[in-house]
Amino acid sequence: MNLLSLFSGCGGMDIGFEGNFKCLKKEINMKMHPDWIIDDDGTWVTVAPTKFDTVFANDIRPDAKAAWVSYFLSQKKHANEIYHLDSIVDLVKKANEGENVFPKEIDIVTGGFPCQDFSIAGKRLGFNSKRNHLGTAIEKDEPSIESRGQLYMWMREVISLTEPQLFIAENVKGLTNLKDVKDVIEHDFSQACNGGYLVVPAKVLYAPDFGVPQSRERVLFFGLKRSALRPEAEAALSLEVIPDEYDPYPTKTHGIDGQPLTTCRDAFVGLDEPEISTDLSQKKYSRAKYMGTHCQGQTEVKMEAVGPTIRSEHHGNIEYRRLSAEHGGKHTDELAAGLSERRLTVRECARIQTFPDDYQFILKKTKDNASVSASDAYKIIGNAVPCVLAYNIAKNIEKKWDKYFKGKNEKDQK
Template sequence: MAEEGNEQVHRVLSLFSGCGGMDLGFEGHFIANKKSFPTDDERIDCELNDNWVLLKKNNFKTVFANDILPEAQVAWTEYMRRFGYDSNIYHCQSIVELVKMQKAGANIFPKNIDVVLGGFPCQDFSVAGKRMGFDSQKDDYGKKREDNKPSEESRGKLYYWMKQVIDIVRPKIFVAENVKGLVNLGNVKDIIQKDFASADGNGYIVLPPQVLHAGNYGVPESRERVIFIGIRKDALNPKAIEALESDNIPEEYNPYPSPTHACTIKDDSLLSPVTTYDVLKDLKEPEESLDESQMIYSKAKFQSNGSQGQIEIKLDKIAPTIRSEHHGNIEFRRLSAEHGGKHTRELENGLKERRLTPRECAMIQTFPPDYNFVMKRPTGRGYILSSSGAYKVIGNAVPPVLAFNIATRIESLWDKYFI
């Protein structure tokens, strides 16, 4: 654990980092919609205007990140440099390669790691995919294996390589994330929970995983993710061990954050859900914007075949899940009256049918409005990060506001947990 000023800083190793939704949430100090937080929330640094706030910096510091997508590295590095990071922190390689290199004697992973984060690949567990799970025939780079057979290095088993990183660096706590569909895929959830617990010679208490709905945490999106949290036993104090190993974990020791917004649950004490209008209302139309991430968008035509993506978002409700593998099927910001569009006032004002822009997708995912997702080359010809790449990494990400809630809950329990 490092020292910065008079505060202890918890060192974070991030795996399957993507464009940094989980990392940003743990770092904090980013712009968020005011309605995502109570007005008296102590986690708010300052109010920027009537609609936006700046969140406080958390005591987590990312010291290592990795992903196989070059687009993700570009986006992550561009934004995270404001925290003083450079591209050397981000390793654009497969976790399989990195673990093998470490075991061969290379110094890949930093020492003195407090937290490991990892949203291991979800396509093989998703209800939107083929749900191959452990039988995935794609390798660690997502490509079809030549022998058409699953292996220990297949995309469906990359969580186990995350477990091996945990073996190596022995963090005090780890947080792993995947799609909700995983919990309904046979005994996959139980196998993963047991494998994670076996890290460091059965050295971890892995709490029963929970499915968190992003809408219940101030995210204007119907996104559900299963979260695994594991804590190293020999770092815990006796009271914490007793509490975390009990059948009913006392609330004061539960690391999962409590809902803040009444999206899928009925509770008058919670805030109203954040809507798509709340996060999109300040944006200009693409033809009027100077923001590269707002200026271009998918031109895929409307299809009346009922396939996914052929609906417009509801401005007074939360949005559907922002997907990565959209292939031109990203939802519409608005449909024409001919195609059943409901945003009558906008249509009457001459606004045209179009799909969501990368910026709008990012705002729905709660990325801050100053996060660049579409970037031109310095020559002005072509893109370092194109709109198609932007859609991909945004759809793969954990909403930063959801991650922020997880991070601040864990941070609040740190001294209660650890010796």
């Protein structure tokens, strides 16, 4: 099934939706989903590929594209051509002018539209963002339809242009308690293709519930094309309480039935200290000085708990792998062994986000003249959807696809 990815970043959602990547065995509930695994070495597993194939991706960050292409090139010969380094606004305008921008026969559209204007960590301007679709400041006081806070509307335009059977939009939890933003977005998405989509009420997913070692919360919007739905599916999805067999939200896998949450200690298994590591992403970490507890990102991770939310911030706000005793460090055994105070490495952040170790984030100049520095890597990792969370979403949708949608022959007969 052809997948069109918007606001793709470095591809956490895309990796999860395609599957066939390595993750920690503890991140998968083997009792619930033994069929998800195609290789198991005791600590790491390779999850099965899905039926989804990313045929289009886009973002405005050259560093995100460079990292995405570097990873997917071994799987997709035309990875560089698949990823479009354009604003969604510009892509839609080109399509409306008659250019063949988007591929035909798209089955599913995914997109994590920009969240800075809805996040509790920001100014929470929401729809009234002072940034445009390219991320630069808007000089006029009047909010614009091309502002960063309105880009979900342009995602809706892509949905109207490509008419997928299903779309999934993702954003921060903070969106759900910002006035009536959630209800407005649900209504606006339902108007794609002249009201052609049934939008399931948005719901917040807590990443640790799905094996991710990170206290990350994200809200999802699911939209299903009414004309493609089976009548019984449309009826079930319209209920106030959707039956499990039709629920597009994945079932919780961790913190239940003896399946513990995945911790930082689990996530950091096998990682050498930066000074002796041969992994470039493990060698790189922020050297920003300790600023005191009054500043963001000045705490150390708790090894027996899930990790902090990896933010898309400058490297000075990245939490510490360990603090010194002087700064209140709790990892006394490590300090006694002579290990120094330092912030999380790029690889440690990637592990918390469940990226596979064969995804390399530190890249020199590519043929497109893009590179990825440690500071860039922190940002694009923090922007991503955890791969394992995306895989849970994808496998649930894949399993229920035929319950939702009419087959090709059924459509032809109609």
